[in-house]
Amino acid sequence: MATPLIELLKLDHPIIQAPMAGGATTVELVSEASKAGALGSLGAAYLSGEQIEAAASAIRARTDRPFAINLFAPVPQEAATGDGARMLALMARYHAQLGLPAPQAPGPQADPLPEQLEATLRARPAVLSFAFGRLPAATLARCRELGILTIGTATTVREAQVLEQDGVDAVVAQGAEAGGHRSTFLDAFETSMIGTLALVPQVADAVSIPVIASGGIMDGRGIAAALALGADLAQMGTAFLTTDECGISDAYKAVLPASRSEQSRVTRAFSGRPARGIANAFMRDADAIAADILPYPLQNALTRPMRTAGGKSGNINVLSLWAGQGAPLARRETTANLIQRLARETEAARTRRN
Known part of the structure; x- marks a missing residue:
């Protein structure tokens, strides 16, 4: 199941725990995901620089495995x-x-990004991922100097190609099924709602950097499908929302599998x-x-x-x-148990396909 990105990040499983800002991705969730062999991701778009550095230190105190910090790229201000x-x-x-x-x-x-970027660069995570657009060339260059991999997010082939031209190390192909904010930045949101099954292979054919599939992936069947479509990794958010370590309320967690x-x-x-x-x-x-x-x-x-x-x-x-369209498949369990189950399911799905 080895892929270039798995080997580069020294992961045990082709899984990224998606960065969900607003308190869902706690220190416990990120560290447990990374400890279990996936790439844990801290959704830091609403955190101050001080909070980002404190969270990074707390994650490192729990694990020496790689993790990501995720931020929102600058968004043009629209008039009301x-x-x-x-x-x-x-x-x-x-x-x-x-x-x-x-x-x-x-x-x-106020634009929090400059302070957040400086804090992230000081924290030096294995990965800086981002959504909503493009990061300045100078930021991407500093990440390369510090050995931080950069991952942008695209909802169309054209966006993925632009991010590759900018110099990112990998790109997330975010399908229309994905929960949370849409990462569209080039065209209208309405025309950029492409399903994961259609988007991932087109992006994989259009760029030379690793592709990460995102949107509607809830179990090992989805992971195996993403890999078969040309992705190096599968990024999963909704599946992790109902874990014990996730920071959302119990009421919110109860809604997902019942939806x-x-x-x-x-x-x-x-x-x-x-x-x-x-x-x-x-x-x-x-x-x-x-x-x-x-x-x-x-x-x-x-x-x-x-x-x-x-x-x-x-x-x-x-x-x-x-939450994504796969929310009814969510289960209440620990992060470690979730990743172990996903690994078993992925192997079973790949065996059936072969």
Whole structure:
């Protein structure tokens, strides 16, 4: 099952635990994934530089295996075009239900990336992965100097080719089934919703760097399929959300295996940027006035107090229940048990195919 990227990263299994920002990827989850022979990934897009360095140190205290730190690439600021008052009125209704103060229209958001990048370079993880676009050439050059592998994220063949031209070491091919934020950065989101089964082999044929399959992969059957399609590794997020070490609430974890695939939708309701999750009350209400949703990252800032309160109280009607279309296949287990099971299932699937 050896592939160039497995050998380069000295992994035991062709698995990346996906970087899920917002508290899902705890120190415990990342370190346990890496200890079990996969590549653990810290979703650090919402962390300060100090928090990134502290988390990296804590992971290293638990394991000497390689891990990744993931950040969001710069996103062009969009102007708000809808009726902000209508969105504030909707938020006021939810704030009142949660006992929160009246919401305030968010002001300009500071760009956290420069501080995050400097902290990541000081931490020197094995991998710096990123989504939403491209990183500056100078950053990629510094990573090469420090021996940090870089992995970009693409939703189309053209995006993968651009990332290869930029000099990344590998590319994630993110299929339409994937949970969480879409990483589209060249074309419209609507025209970049290509399924994993179609996207991965096209990207593998179009670039010379290793390809990582992402989207809808929940078990060993999916991993074996990804490898057969030309991927070096499979990146899995939703499968790890229900592990004991994941940082999401128990209420959120309970929703995933009980859900149905048809409940999975792409929405801008929570952050202003298209992302896939399980439909709930706030998603439906916000999508009903979709034209008034603020652009990213303003909508993300506006909904943060509501989402934080929902996480503490276990109110799934106000949480961003990010998950892929394979969520009904999720199981409650430890990270170590999950990876052991995935290894057995992958080998069984490859044996059946051969």
